[in-house]
Amino acid sequence: MAVQVQVHGAGVRALRVYLQEHLSPDQRKEGATRQLLDAKNESLTVVQLHQSVELLKELRRKDPNTPTVRSLLAQGKGSSVKVVDSEYVPAEEPSEKKQKYLDERREHLLRLDEEMRYGRLVKNVKKQTASGELQRNLTSVKQHLSIGANMVVARIVAFIVIYMISRPLTDNETTRMIAGLGGAIGMMFIEMVLFIARAAKYDSLEQEQHRTKSSVF
Secondary structure (H helix, E strand, O other): OOEEEEEEEHHHHHHHHHHHHHOOHHHHHOHHHHHHOOOOOOEEEHHHHHHHHHHHHHHHHHOOOOOOHHHHHOOOOOEEEEEEEOOOOOOOOOOHHHHHHHHHHHHHHHHHHHHHHHHHHHOOOOOOOHHHHHHHHHHHHHHHHHHHHHHHHHHHHHHHHHHHHHOOOOOOHHHHHHHHHHHHHHHHHHHHHHHHHHHHHHHHHHHHHHHHOOOOO
16 A cells, blocks of 8 residues: 655644745746645645745745745644555556557567577687688698698708718718718707797697687677
8 A cells, every 4th residue: 555745733834824925926826836835735745845845945045044944844833744545556557559569579679689699609600611621721731741841851951061061071971971960960959949939839829819709608
């Protein structure tokens, strides 16, 4: 059951008398103000109390000595607050047409929500055809073959270079061969270090891409 708060007492009459005497004729003719100043009604509702506060504020701008609502309600025997029952107004049932519109609107919003969720799920999925996948695999194979061929050729070149450099230094063929093999082994270590550095660089780039890639949710 709904309730309504009302203010009763001599202070209410004092407030009405003061407003009646100090408000302008135009203000007293307003509908809400006329109802507020109705002497037949011996109570004030919460809305009328707020209206009285606003009217006194306007009067106080013109006259700083204007009393407050509290001081006016305290005059005479003062005032009291009562809680009274008010008629309960049930919520209006939506019409069939309005209910149909609400159902359609709800379905439309649900469909939009599902589409947005699906869009977030597939936005990072890259569409790739069979030819594109084959091209990517061929590129990867070429890169690996290039690295392997480079390692083999580098060792052969290192062997030949060291062998040719050692020819003026010694006439012993065995010493030349050993020097060439040493150069090839040294080049193998160099290529191994470069391969490890290249692999570490690729790993760091891949991890960076995973960190910067936005989540699908």
